[in-house]
Amino acid sequence: MDDYILQLRKANLIESRNYLQTLEILEQIISMFQNDTTNEMRVTRDSKILMSRIAYLKNLKKSPSSRLSEKPARNQIKVEEQFKEEVISIELDHIISPIIDDVYTMLMNNESIEYKDYLSFYKSVHTYLVEDSKPIVYESSEIAYFVGDTHGSYSETILMITYFEKILQKFPEAKIIFLGDYVDRNPFDLENLTLIIAFWIKFKKNVTLIRGNHEDPKINDAYGFIDNLKENFVIEQWVDDLYGEILKIFVNLPIIHILNVTSNHGTSVRKIFSVHGGIPVNNDHPEEAILLSDLEKNLHIPVNSYENFSEYLNWLLWADPKENLDGYLLDPNTGRNQFGPDIFNQFVKANDIDIVVRAHEVLKNGFKTFFNDHLISLFSTSYYKNRKIGDGAFLRIFEDKPFTPLPIDPTFLEQDLTQF
Structure with a gap:
């Protein structure tokens, strides 16, 4: 079957003149997919592409004015069905647009x-976004979870969110912070991103999404997300419209999350600084630690792409820790600057930070500590570039107890829930 699909792609029948024959072949292949129980994912990458093409062809077939025996120019393709949004105002936290609830349930x-539901979903999401987004989010909680890069690892995100739903039943005030990089590198990035955003909207009091370096149009164009959208939805205008709605979310995401960890009596016990990449560094005066109060004044969003990033944004979204480095190291070729323990210690001491949690680096075990366990790096997917690389993990911080890395394993997570 794989060889047959490969030949179909090479022939590019979707661009041929015989639409009816193409539709018949595609429907036959979809039938083969539906009878294939060996796939880990019920909807595979190839079947999604083919189903999208079938929907497109059927739309042409239904249109009385369509000449199915001829290839229409791209700018002549018309979509007969109008996309309708069902958006209701928020009066209570748990009341949300039906399309968001439906998409969340379907993805879970x-x-x-x-396509029309994806577009309606993303247009509905904007109803819930704050117009004057802040670059730094401040919150308090006795328990919090941190998720690193997920990079389109849809199946593992389902596992984590299933676990989080149960945690929120036990701890209604728990905080869950996603550290960016929701797309690129894996084929199911649209599903992954949409599920995370739906979870965020459904549990707005509990969930925060911050921006990673892959929430960026230049990066998406180079590392897979745009290509995946084009493969899923064959009409160019559809891709442009959907990505335009998604980009509005990307550029308005906060950059930093500050968590005041409290005891069950409300006493502050720890301060957690979380970010996608690294700590901010003043390149001209690296010996001067940047204070959060000053950083907030000089950190502005929205910013469209890394090409327009300020010096601080580049450090926060792209930098990496380096254990045996004195000071810092600039890397203008990749943008991935590095900072050593001395620069790090200056920053956390000046801002009374106990732990920094970040993501950004591929980790085969999903978890690594730096600088005497005061910096924790997470990678929350075991798949990268569509292949298995190791084990993903996420993090729990609970009152003043030792932090706990949690593997993305259903058996382990089910057992973990029994301890509460």
Whole structure:
């Protein structure tokens, strides 16, 4: 079957003149996919592409004015069905747009979603976004979870969110912070991103999404997300419209999360600084630690792409820790500057920070500590570039107890829930 699909792609029948024959072949292949129970994912990358093409062809077939025996110019393709949004005002935290609730349920059940529903979903999401987004989010909680890069690892995100739903039943005030990089590198990045955003909207009091270096149009164009959208949705205008809505979210995401960890009596016990990349460094005066109060004044969003990043934004979204480095190291070629323990210690001491949690680096075990366990790095997917690389992990910080890395394993997570 794989060889057959490969030949179909090479022939590029979707661009041929015989639309009816193409539709018949595609439907036959979809039938083969539906009878294939060996796939880990119920909807595979290839079947999603083919189903999108079938929907497109059927739309042409239904249109009385379409000449199915001829290839229409791209700018002549018309979509007969108008996209309708169902958005209701928020009066209570748990009341949300039906499309958001429906998409969340479908994705948690690993069900396919049509283009019109994706577009309606993302347009609805903007109803819940604060117009004057702040670059730094401040919160307090006795328990918090941190998720590193997920990079389109949809199946593992389902596992984590299933676990989080149960945690929120036990700890209604728990905080869950996603540290960016929701797309690129894996084929199911649209599903992964959409599920995380739906989870965020459904549990707005509990969930925070911050920006990673892959929430960026230049990066998306180079590392897979745009290509995946084009493969899923064959009409160029559809891709442009959907990505335009997604980009509005990307550029307005906060950059930093500050968590005041409290005891069950409300006493402050720890201060956690979380970010996608690294700590901010003043390149001209690296010996001067940057204070959060000054950083907030000089950190502005939205910013469209890394090409327009300020010096601080580049450090926060792109930098990496380096254990045996004195001071810092600039890397203008990749943008991935490095900072050593002395620079790090200056920053956390000046701002009374106990732990820094970050993501950004591929880790085969999903978890690594630096600088005497005061910096924790997370990678929350075991798949990278669509292949297995190791084990993903996420992090729990609970009152003044030792921090706990949690593997993305359903058996382990089910057992973990029994301790509460």
